[in-house]
Amino acid sequence: MADTKREIERKYESDESGLPDLTGVAGVAAVIDKGVAQLDATYYDTVDERLAASSLTLRRRTGGSDAGWHLKFPVGPGIRDEIQAPLSDELPRTLAGLVRSRVRDTELVPVVRLRSDRDVRDLVDADGRVLAEVSVDAVLAERLSGDGGTAQWTEIEVELADGVDPVFLDKVEKRLKKAGVRPSSSASKLQRALAETAPKKKRGQKTRVVRAPVTAGDHVLDYIRAQRDAIVELDPAVRRDVYDSVHRMRVATRRMRSAFKSYAKVLDRAVTDPIGEELKWLAGELGVDRDQEVLTERLTAAIDELPRTLLSGPVRTRLRTWSKARSGGSRRRLVNVLDGTRYLELLGTVDALVAGPPLLEAAGGQPETVIGKAVRKDFSRVSGLVEQALGLEPGHERDLALHEARKLAKRTRYSAESAVPALGDPAAGLVKSMKNLQNLLGDHQDSVMTREALRELARQAHAAGEPSFTYGLLYGREERRAAEDEAELPGLWAEIRSRAGSWTYGGPSRSR
Structure with missing residues (x-):
């Protein structure tokens, strides 16, 4: 069983001076020392770090109040959805499914181990309500794959408590900046660990520059690539039954299939037509209950608009x-489709098309x-x-x-x-x-x-x-x-x- 938690936090660089006095933050009545926790987390990814490339983190952590498996999805700057599952030796099937569209059949391996001494404090208001948890983390990072090394640093983390206005984090940040504390240059501990423990030959390598589209083929491929990315990114949301995710994923399949038809002079239909048929199949699977739901909602709204005197019988x-x-289906049925060979082969086929597009002469126009x-x-x-x-x-x-x-x-x-x-x-x-x-x-x-x-x-x-x-x-x-x-x-x-x-x-x- 997995639970979802919305995590809103900010990270800051820290030196030997530790945590500044936060009793002056507006709304804070007391700062309560919660002690030091020893955390030991192993982060998993593919060898080519596909999860990290998508800003996803998957870890198994012991210590602290939330030991277990954690999978985090980015929502916005400083905001992530954390899916939690109980501690076990093997990766829970629920979490494995949520990363399958990115991992496919590639093995997940331990890539980084982070051991942290976490000095925790709660910021509470006059009623004793916790507003935020502030921690000073002394981190030791160890690369578990390749010939990477180790790194150490200390950071301050401020995590908003459930139900508290995010504006409160601005107040805390204002106080921290006044004390000379700077926002962290890394969005997460894993991101920093991967950068600082990478093999020396890979450090400082320039990021591949994406060339701006020039030809007609460039523009069409950019559009198809965007739909491919949307399908992959929406896969976990569909599995979690996030509102409107099924509809959005279905639209992405339709957009790609439509592009194949519209730009038949750019991409060879001998290659794209079979993919289009598979996209039609996937859209159909996604829409098994969607169309019925829309129809039912329309009828329900129409009935709700009628005066009670016009409702005759058990309508x-x-x-x-x-x-x-x-x-005709259920979420479990749809998840089985997403776990199936046919769907994963479709993703692989689209990847191959994007990597080696079947361009026709007009593509260079x-x-x-x-x-x-x-x-x-x-x-x-x-x-x-x-x-x-x-x-x-x-x-x-x-x-x-x-x-x-x-x-x-x-x-x-x-x-x-x-x-x-x-x-x-x-x-x-x-x-x-x-x-x-x-x-x-x-x-x-x-x-x-x-x-x-x-x-x-x-x-x-x-x-x-x-x-x-x-x-x-x-x-x-x-x-x-x-x-x-x-x-x-x-x-x-x-x-x-x-x-x-x-x-x-x-x-x-x-x-x-």
């Missing part, structure tokens, strides 16, 4: 029963020309479908045409997104336009799906001898909502066409 119970019966042409082609296809839908009578055929237009609007939005670094404001404007179109057509499609669900609910209610009045009422409201969307579409489309004229008649000029 809420019927909705819960129906929704549960249609749910000017971004404004190659990328602009691809986006214009996507926009032209959207334009054709919207015009076709507007020419149809309301009904099933128009619904299908609008649904196809929505999918292409999404694809055009993604291709325009990828074009922003190369084309600037014109591409950014098209992103906004396509988002507005996508939202309108998305609401229309949601209405179509909601009406289908209401018909099914009404049939089930009738078969069970329950009133079906409320479902009919909600159906009528959804029908009106779809009609309003359709009535809004011509005006929105005319506005989009007016703004996006350059995407139809030649290439847009780049501006910022």
Whole structure:
């Protein structure tokens, strides 16, 4: 079993003078000495330090009040989520899963051992509430792999107590700076240990400089690389059931797959099409319950808006029963997918594509020309479908045409997104336009799906001898909502066409 804790802390350099007097910090009534703890932590990583490269730390620590396994994810400057698991000889499966997207099949090995004498003090207010824990850590670091060495230093660490306003850390820092204490140059003990105990031949090596994108291929690969990184980074959040993580990961798969289609003149489709099919599979697995959840939320909100006098029969119970019966998966099922060979092979295949891209001749072309042409082609296809839908009578055929237009609007939005670094404001404007179109057509499609669900609910209610009045009422409201969307579409489309004229008649000029 693992627990999650939000850690908000700041680190400072320390000399032999130790901890300055903090009784003058605003809000602090007393500084309570909690004694000295001996901590012994072994940090694990791959030989090529993949976790450290992502600012993740995985350790097994004894001593102190929280002995056990700790995995820390960066959230922001000085903020990390710490996943804790009980002390054991082997890495707990829960934590192993959370690093799998980065580690893959590579072995985790001990890389650094940190032994610290931690002199702890609590800062408390007048009511005895702990505001922060302040410690002076005397650290001995030992490299456990390669031919690295050892390092020693002393640092001050200030960790905010749960529920305390982070502004309090500013007050403590002001006092520390007044006493001559400087913020640490390292974000974590592990980061400093790796730097100071690295083999001598690696110390002082220059960081690889990332070349700015120049060609069309550079820009497309940057976009694909960003989606690959998003999938890898969101993997632990999906496993932890973090809000919106499944949706965001699903969007990253769609963006990459869309880029393969839009930039078929840049990347060889003989290579990207099979990857696209695997991305479609992953998106499907991620969406097993997502679409049902969205539909249920829409129906629940619609029911909540009705006066009680219009709720005829056990409507809420019927909705819960129906929704549960249609749910096709669970978080455990999704975690099994992420642990599976097929998913890990997909990640490896994308890595290989990024490392050795199957570039075509157009990849070496000017971004404004190659990328602009691809986006214009996507926009032209959207334009054709919207015009076709507007020419149809309301009904099933128009619904299908609008649904196809929505999918292409999404694809055009993604291709325009990828074009922003190369084309600037014109591409950014098209992103906004396509988002507005996508939202309108998305609401229309949601209405179509909601009406289908209401018909099914009404049939089930009738078969069970329950009133079906409320479902009919909600159906009528959804029908009106779809009609309003359709009535809004011509005006929105005319506005989009007016703004996006350059995407139809030649290439847009780049501006910022």
